[in-house]
Amino acid sequence: MNELLNSLKGRLIVSCQAYPGEPMLDPRTMAQVAQAAVAGGAAAIRAKGLDDLRAIRAEVEVPVIGLVKVGKSDVYITPTLHDAFQVAETGVDIVAIDGTRRERPDERTLAETVLGIKERFPEILVMADCGSLGDAEAAIEAGVDILGTTLAGYSGEREKTEGPDWEVVDQLVRLDRLPVFVEGRVHTPEQAAEAMRRGAWAVVVGTAITHPTSITGWFAKAVDEAN
């Protein structure tokens, strides 16, 4: 097993992302958020955008999972081979790409995309952000290194569950082929622990740790409803 993957087994990964128009959308801010997450025990950081990735890479020692979110099509997480090259060039350890079976904007298949990345960056691992069991099976065939549940509930194939999509988690773990990173709507420490109990290799938490506007909204709603 790859040394980097070994270092992430049974660990928490924190996704640090701010979105267009938000006050925290700033590479220095995201690098500080990433440092704070590492201080709290994050074994790796997941982040998006080339500027954020470069800033985070310069400030943290732990592995970085990088992606870009681009375009207006349904396939927006590192959708093309060119996007993957750009992400890889920031110095990340793992490139996260759309791992669904949907048509990609550059019309390459997932397998062609993975092959292209591996040819140019043999040392880089590829995380497939999947939306379903079918996606995961295709991603394994395409030669990816990591299966993520990232797009379960976002790719049109499955309902968006309140918390993590445990059914997909169980299906991917049961395949017993590649490390499964449980990502998407893990909002509590209990859910993160549940992911590990269900056989996740690692668990990725974003919003619940690094998106103050969402977290504030959860509290504000609870307070309002108590009135």
Ligand SMILES: CC(=O)N[C@H](C=O)[C@@H](O)[C@H](O)[C@H](O)COP(=O)(O)O
């Ligand atoms: C669907 C999609 O575009 N997910 C993105 C992938 O990088 C991010 O917006 C999420 O924050 C990330 O997956 C972590 O999930 P959560 O924030 O729910 O913990």
